[in-house]
Amino acid sequence: MKILIIQQKMIGDVLTSSILFEALNVEFPEAQLDYLINEHTSPVIKHHPFINNVIYYTKKEAKSKKALFRFAQRIKKEKYDIVIDVYSKFSSNVISYISSANIRISKYKWYSAFIYTHTFADATTPKTPAGLAIENRLQLLKPILNYKPKNQTPKIYLTPEELKHSKAFLLNHGLDLLKPIYMISVLGSSQKKTYPFNYMAELLDALVIATQGQILFNYIPNQEEDAKAIYNTCKPETQKHIKFDVFGKTLREFIAITKHCTALIGNEGGAVNMAKAIDVPTFTIFSPWITKAAWNMFEDGKTHVSIHLNDVKPELYTNTSKKYLKANYKSLYKAFTPNLIVDQLKLFLEEN
Incomplete structure (x- = not known):
């Protein structure tokens, strides 16, 4: 099984979304777990034990729709079974849609919901001390996990x-x-x-x-x-x-x-x-x-x-x-x- 998580945003967002990999590893220990991020954010996930491959979304793709579509075609060739798009931006909508993954999960936005097989509206009131940033991310795993993952603090691995x-x-x-x-x-x-x-x-x-x-x-x-x-x-x-x-x-x-x-x-x-x-x-x-x-x-x-x-x-x-x-x-x-x-x-x- 191959799973791709897309998180194109700032360093704090990339770090926070990295909690998804540990939860996925518990359910799918043999799966290939890949992370698509903006290239400047990679230091916070360096040496992460549950991320197999990091794919960089660069300024080239951000500036050119033609480059974005070529990039999305590259992702499609990887034949991911599951794509999890954390923020549902235009570029990640394109990548998710073209990926042709059987399961595509994201946050709910009325104009992009048709792209995904499962969407979730962000909660506005936290239920635990973990806070909304953690809780709203973990709910994206509901369609594919057979267990409820514990709230986890994101981790940075220093050598x-x-x-x-x-x-x-x-x-x-x-x-x-x-x-x-x-x-x-x-x-x-x-x-x-x-x-x-x-x-x-x-x-x-x-x-x-x-x-x-x-x-x-x-x-x-x-x-x-x-x-x-x-x-x-x-x-x-x-x-x-x-x-x-x-x-x-x-x-x-x-x-x-x-x-x-x-x-x-x-x-x-x-x-x-x-x-x-x-x-x-x-x-x-x-x-x-x-x-x-x-x-x-x-x-x-x-x-x-x-x-x-x-x-x-x-x-x-x-x-x-x-x-x-x-x-x-x-x-x-x-x-x-x-x-x-x-x-x-x-x-x-x-x-x-």
């Missing part, structure tokens, strides 16, 4: 060599592994998902006062200017605790470095999901327009904690639509002042 190298890297840069180290997700994937710079600086000031910990920033080279702006807004005493130039140059290096940290703190996004996947505690600040229930996976109020403006100022969410919230993210972020977060952050720090 001993990666951990050894990252430990040496931190020691060589003067970090003390016997003292607290905090990885800070200082920037979101966009401005709409980034806690205001001056507010983040205030939280970092509070973090240093509470812990005297060592602080690392998670950013990529083209975000250096913004990361530096946050650093410059921190108090001088806080700046002494920030190792600004200590960061992973690749995604795998970032993950391995984070494994040595006491916790990851900051904006909701892929970095939070990666930290959870390597069993590092997380404190997450959600953007005011993002639905918290969709991505607050496996929160227990201690090891994994998140905060949303709706938690502390629910009156701002009366009779509002997601479209309104997204359009007014700046004013909503302005209302999400650090004093609304600090007490919960301190409780998290005490627990971890």
Whole structure:
């Protein structure tokens, strides 16, 4: 049997959907399990024991319908028995339809439902601590599994060599592994998902006062200017605790470095999901327009904690639509002042 899972989206999505492979392996231990993803997201599934082959959807296919159709024909030649399309995008609709797989499963969208043999509407209220991101994915397996899979945390598989190298890297840069180290997700994937710079600086000031910990920033080279702006807004005493130039140059290096940290703190996004996947505690600040229930996976109020403006100022969410919230993210972020977060952050720090 050959099964293809399609997940063309961001790193956090690709990581989260990887839970499907472990569940499929239990039911079909001899099956070939392949994963079709955007090429830049592969580091989070490297060394995954239940993924047999990774197929890359590239910029070439994304930019050209002709290239997309050629790509879909290549997939058809693989003769997959089952195709699971997690998000049901136009490109994955094309690939799923042309695949001619006997079983084609996806989320329900009225305009593409005819392509699939089974579709499922996303739930809007979580039933378990796993959260909607996990629950909505696992329901896609209902047509083909004879058992109900347990909710699982996505896992990232680091090698001993990666951990050894990252430990040496931190020691060589003067970090003390016997003292607290905090990885800070200082920037979101966009401005709409980034806690205001001056507010983040205030939280970092509070973090240093509470812990005297060592602080690392998670950013990529083209975000250096913004990361530096946050650093410059921190108090001088806080700046002494920030190792600004200590960061992973690749995604795998970032993950391995984070494994040595006491916790990851900051904006909701892929970095939070990666930290959870390597069993590092997380404190997450959600953007005011993002639905918290969709991505607050496996929160227990201690090891994994998140905060949303709706938690502390629910009156701002009366009779509002997601479209309104997204359009007014700046004013909503302005209302999400650090004093609304600090007490919960301190409780998290005490627990971890």
